Amino acid sequence: MKISCAWMYAIGTYGFPPKTVDIYNAVSEMRAMGFEYGELEGIGYENLGQVIAERKEIRKAYRDAGVKISNFAVLLPDVISADPGVRAKAMDHFKRGAEAAAFFGSANLWIDSYFPPVEVLEGVPPTEALVYGQSFRIRIPPGFSWEGFWDTFVEAIARCTAIARENGLPLLVEPRVGETVTNSDGMLRLWDAVRDENLGFILDIAHQHAQKEMMPLAIEKLGRHMKYVHVADNDSRDNRHLAPGSGNVDWDEIFALLARRGFDGFFAIDLEKLPNLAAAFDQARRYLERQALAHHL
Numbered sequence: 001m002k003i004s005c006a007w008m009y010a011i012g013t014y015g016f017p018p019k020t021v022d023i024y025n026a027v028s029e030m031r032a033m034g035f036e037y038g039e040l041e042g043i044g045y046e047n048l049g050q051v052i053a054e055r056k057e058i059r060k061a062y063r064d065a066g067v068k069i070s071n072f073a074v075l076l077p078d079v080i081s082a083d084p085g086v087r088a089k090a091m092d093h094f095k096r097g098a099e100a101a102a103f104f105g106s107a108n109l110w111i112d113s114y115f116p117p118v119e120v121l122e123g124v125p126p127t128e129a130l131v132y133g134q135s136f137r138i139r140i141p142p143g144f145s146w147e148g149f150w151d152t153f154v155e156a157i158a159r160c161t162a163i164a165r166e167n168g169l170p171l172l173v174e175p176r177v178g179e180t181v182t183n184s185d186g187m188l189r190l191w192d193a194v195r196d197e198n199l200g201f202i203l204d205i206a207h208q209h210a211q212k213e214m215m216p217l218a219i220e221k222l223g224r225h226m227k228y229v230h231v232a233d234n235d236s237r238d239n240r241h242l243a244p245g246s247g248n249v250d251w252d253e254i255f256a257l258l259a260r261r262g263f264d265g266f267f268a269i270d271l272e273k274l275p276n277l278a279a280a281f282d283q284a285r286r287y288l289e290r291q292a293l294a295h296h297l
Helices: 008-014 020-032 044-053 055-065 084-104 146-166 184-194 205-210 215-225 251-261 277-295
Strands: 002-005 037-043 068-075 109-112 119-122 137-139 171-174 199-204 226-231 266-269
Touching: 002 068, 002 277, 008 020, 008 277, 020 037, 020 044, 020 055, 037 044, 037 055, 037 084, 037 266, 044 055, 044 068, 044 084, 055 084, 068 084, 068 266, 084 109, 084 146, 146 171, 146 184, 171 226, 184 199, 184 215, 199 205, 199 215, 205 215, 205 226, 215 226, 215 251, 251 277, 266 277
Parallel strands: 002 037, 002 266, 037 068, 068 109, 109 171, 171 199, 199 226, 226 266
Antiparallel strands: 119 137
């Protein structure tokens, strides 16, 4: 089992997004917790630009710590903008991010599925801040067309997938609560629209469990398109990201099924800001190691 430390460790410890100076501390702490793999993110134009500007120093920090990058996220919601000029600017920055991902030696390039252009009345979209356990209330703005937006979204994901391929990387999309793609059926619909084997998906167990997905069935439905797993738990009522075993996710069945299917992707521990976060990540890593032994993963 390839166990990675999700970037939520850095966010929970240093803020959203972490400053580049905090990256160096975070990667050292990942290794001290026993992780050989870790994530990295560039969040928005400013933070992504800073990460790219310091890419040599950041790569050296990961190498010196003995941590390999399992996934580099280039998070720019404007890539799905309806405004062609805004979208073109975002795509240019996304391309630079993809080049940085290749420079880092990341195994994957990752984006979110982002919020559609609706008016958010209650709740905070995760591109603005990571708030777990919240509910959303939205309003459909005048002139909004789902069909038109979906066509733009598919075109954007197809372009991102192609850019990833040009840089020797698979593109992974992470669906989250309230975003354009939220569940396994949405993932499959997107893949059918793009139809590119370079496109895969992150199965975020906590996000899907909070939406009442039956995880073993979701895994079967996604099949070869599921490339990466974010590991966190909740009670299936609130979208919390707690340590595995803290909620009611059926981890034994999930790991047994993934072992039977020969899944060889990463398992990234993805916990929200919890008391004594480093200890929580360390305990979760040990939990996954026990599961790996039990299920021969």
